[in-house]
Amino acid sequence: MRLVAEKAVPSGLTVLNVQGFRHLASVSLNFSPHLNVIYGVNAAGKSSLLEAIYFLARAKSFLTPRLQRVIANGGKEVVVTGRVQNASGRHQLGVSFTEGKTRVRLNGEDVRSLSEFAGLIPIQVLNTEAQRLLTEGPTERRSFLNWGVFHVEPAYREVWRRYQRGLRQRNAALRLGNESVAKAWETELSEAGEVVTEVRTQFLNTLMTEWAMLLNDWMPHLTFDWRYRTGWLQGESLSDALQKGRSAELKQGFTLYGPHRADLVLVVDDQPVSQRLSRGQQKIVVIALRLALLTLWRQHSANRPLLLLDDLAAELDAHHRGLVMDRVRGMDVQTFITTIEAERVPFSDQAQWFHVEQGRISADERNERGSA
Known part of the structure; x- marks a missing residue:
């Protein structure tokens, strides 16, 4: 990256x-x-x-x-x-x-x-609903991740568009039960998806180091960590995951594997933050994450970030x-x-x-x- x-x-x-x-x-x-x-x-x-x-x-x-x-x-x-x-x-x-x-x-x-x-x-917002990043489900966290990478790696925008285009086409074929067309889009989808995942992972390795340092200062009595779930089985290529899952996906009518199903999981003392910490503590965790992102943006983007504190x-x-x-x-x-x-x-x-x-x-x- x-x-x-x-x-x-x-x-x-x-x-x-x-x-x-x-x-x-x-x-x-x-x-x-x-x-x-x-x-x-x-x-x-x-x-x-x-x-x-x-x-x-x-x-x-x-x-x-x-x-x-x-x-x-x-x-x-x-x-x-x-x-x-x-x-x-x-x-x-x-x-x-x-x-x-x-x-x-x-x-x-x-x-x-x-x-x-x-x-x-x-731009980043910190308000009374900050903990929603933890509690609202993977969609919120994927959006956070995509915007985070977008302002650090300009090329990410095009590869994510490419992935979304392939995903739309394959899903349309799956809904129609057209296995041959669905299969035809798997090369495009897997190639773009692997790049998306690689860029996201590199970005997270940098971001979460800054995040952990902040929390070590703010809540030193707790041990924080993170996991990135790619959206398919670890150790397997996305191409293999799509091929193996095609039969099930034809029944469901949509693609079950790929970075569009990814998630960022924050943990404390080996438990999910959303289950282990109080609402106020969760807010601190999210504030640290968003400030870490602003720090990264400031270091690697030509445009100066904007912070809304409500x-x-x-x-x-x-x-x-x-x-x-x-x-x-x-x-x-x-x-x-x-x-x-x-x-x-x-x-x-x-x-x-x-x-x-x-x-x-x-x-x-x-x-x-x-x-x-």
């Missing part, structure tokens, strides 16, 4: 324009390339602002799979645009959703493939909250933090401040004092 560091421009998302997003009033905001603090009472709209940023970066929500829910009551359309400055220059981004259709634009042109667009903003105080004691914030402070990433108690945000003298009240967002007066 190619891991070549390139010097990134110390910037990120510089401008955000929001229209028709949940209960947020239409607004245009200018952000700091370092730390941005969004404060206000509960239900003011702080999380919705982070969700709007994520919507711009990924054309989806981190709170709901149904984009219709992000449209303001009585509205018909949501539009979020922004300006990103990175190693390749300045880019104008835009995402809209209306009548069940998502439209993505980059520098004035429509984008057909999200991957052409999403590479500009490597209500970090929930379910984290003061000690672990301090450890997390110390780590974030030492990372060269653009950070957005929501909080109810603004005075408790560490290193806030370096921040750009935004106040949210009943959906209205305004730059805080302390920004002017800080720049005076």
Whole structure:
């Protein structure tokens, strides 16, 4: 796997324009390339602002799979645009959703493939539902893994597309009971699948070393490890697995073996983390994983990552909250933090401040004092 560091421009998302997003009033905001603090009472709209940023970066929500829910009551359309400055220059981004259709634009042109667009903003979210990465099943973890590799190894996008294309064709043949066509796609599928697995494994070997180091500092009384389940029997080639499983797959109507069935399993003291640890401890484990990923992205991607921290105080004691914030402070990433108690945000003298009240967002007066 190619891991070549390139010097990134110390910037990120510089401008955000929001229209028709949940209960947020239409607004245009200018952000700091370092730390941005969004404060206000509960239900003011702080999380919705982070969700709007994520919507711009990924054309989806981190709170709901149904984009219709992000449209303001009585509205018909949501539009979020922004300006990103990175190693390749300045880019104008835009995402809209209306009548069940998502439209993505980059520098004035429509984008057909999200991957052409999403590479500009490597983004991670830490919120009260962080432990869902452990509890929601393999699909969530495969998505985490694919996005993680995508921002480290650019060639991964094409080989994953190739694998998905072969998977769709073979599944279609299996549903029709056409064994000869299903067999014909196995070479393409197995070749691409083996490469996908090799790249993922190399990536994980690097990522999980960083993850384990973090947890050794944060929870030294526990022993953490990980397993990567490739999606077929260990010691067997994917080609052999597809050939042996073809009869069963014809009955099921879909492909049972391959990296689309893979899973990342986190363990502590030889037990799954999701079964062994409390909800708060699980959250710490996932925070360590996502911060390890940001570290890796920063080292090996030309584009500077963006971190959304939503209500970090929930379910984290003061000690672990301090450890997390110390780590974030030492990372060269653009950070957005929501909080109810603004005075408790560490290193806030370096921040750009935004106040949210009943959906209205305004730059805080302390920004002017800080720049005076």
